[in-house]
Amino acid sequence: DAGVIQSPRHEVTEMGQEVTLRCKPISGHDYLFWYRQTMMRGLELLIYFNNNVPIDDSGMPEDRFSAKMPNASFSTLKIQPSEPRDSAVYFCASSTGTGNTEAFFGQGTRLTVV
Amino acid sequence: AQSVAQPEDQVNVAEGNPLTVKCTYSVSGNPYLFWYVQYPNRGLQFLLKYITGDNLVKGSYGFEAEFNKSQTSFHLKKPSALVSDSALYFCAVRDPPGYSSASKIIFGSGTRLSIRP
Numbered sequence: 152d153a154g155v156i157q158s159p160r161h162e163v164t165e166m167g168q169e170v171t172l173r174c175k176p177i178s179g180h181d182y183l184f185w186y187r188q189t190m191m192r193g194l195e196l197l198i199y200f201n202n203n204v205p206i207d208d209s210g211m212p213e214d215r216f217s218a219k220m221p222n223a224s225f226s227t228l229k230i231q232p233s234e235p236r237d238s239a240v241y242f243c244a245s246s247t248g249t250g251n252t253e254a255f256f257g258q259g260t261r262l263t264v265v
Numbered sequence: 266a267q268s269v270a271q272p273e274d275q276v277n278v279a280e281g282n283p284l285t286v287k288c289t290y291s292v293s294g295n296p297y298l299f300w301y302v303q304y305p306n307r308g309l310q311f312l313l314k315y316i317t318g319d320n321l322v323k324g325s326y327g328f329e330a331e332f333n334k335s336q337t338s339f340h341l342k343k344p345s346a347l348v349s350d351s352a353l354y355f356c357a358v359r360d361p362p363g364y365s366s367a368s369k370i371i372f373g374s375g376t377r378l379s380i381r382p
Contacts, residue, residue: 155308182368194309194355194372207369242308248368251297251316251361256308 157243157257164264169231172260175224176245184244184254185218185228194242200226201248233264267292269339269356271373278346278380286341286376288356298339299357300330301372309355315339326350346380353377 156175164170176183184199198208203220211218215234220226230237240261244254269290278284290296297316301309313324320332330341341354356373 184370186372193374196369196371199369201368244309244370246368246370251314251359253299253311253314254370255311256301258308 155243155245155255155257157241157260159260160258161261162263164233164262166234166264167232168264169229170233170237170262170264172228172241172243172262174226174228174243174257176226176243177255178224179247180245180255181223181248182246182254183220183226184246185226186242186244188240188242188259189238197228230262233262235264238262238264267296267358267360267369267371269298269358269371269373271354271356271376273376274374275377275379278378280348280380280382281345284343284346284350284378284380286354286356286378288339288341288373290337290339290356290358292358292360295361297359297361298330298332299359299370300324300328300339300341301355301357302326303353303355303375305352312341312354348380348382351378351380 158173181202185197187195197210198218200220218228240259242259244256246252246254299314300312303309312328313322315322315332323329328343332339353375355375359370
């Protein structure tokens with residue numbers, strides 16, 4: 152397996168534009184997590200899914216953020232409209248759901264909003 | 266609510282010396298604890314985990330961690346540090362099945378480990 156795949160690796164956009172980040176989890180994993188990493192706030196859990204269903208989105212900062220998982224092999228995180236303070240590295244991770252298993256991370260998407 | 270704390274933002278160690286990166290946790294019941302490492306411009310990589318059993322857990326790259334239930338700690342250790350160990354280290358906790366937040370994975374704030382030659 153190629154691991155968790157995120158695209159794009161880098162995204163530069165103007166304030167007010169819509170941004171869509173993409174993630175393909177490891178095949179067979181039934182949990183998918185979206186995290187945001189910044190210097191100020193560290194690694195924050197935004198939302199996670201189990202079997203394509205959102206379980207906890209309490210970490211999503213505002214209504215401008217939305218996430219979907221239409222099938223077991225694809226998830227998106229959308230920001231509309233984007234703001235400069237959304238600039239961060241966004242990570243997707245997947246795991247099995249037995250609790251005692253580790254999560255596997257993608258390489259991340261570095262988002263810059265100017 | 267489950268949480269982990271990493272009290273040190275940075276740890277500096279000379280190459281060849283032992284290193285310790287600290288982590289304490291606060292969870293309901295028996296926790297599942299993890300350590301991850303992040304190199305520059307990379308995603309997090311799994312190092313080791315404690316689920317149950319022996320309190321001393323061995324992982325990748327010669328790292329080990331000691332689970333201490335009475336002190337609610339899970340410190341990462343290595344007997345002899347290498348310059349290549351320099352990176353950002355994260356402690357994480359995951360509730361076992363049966364809890365309302367089961368399978369959520371929460372990370373600490375991270376500790377930057379710097380090994381000088």
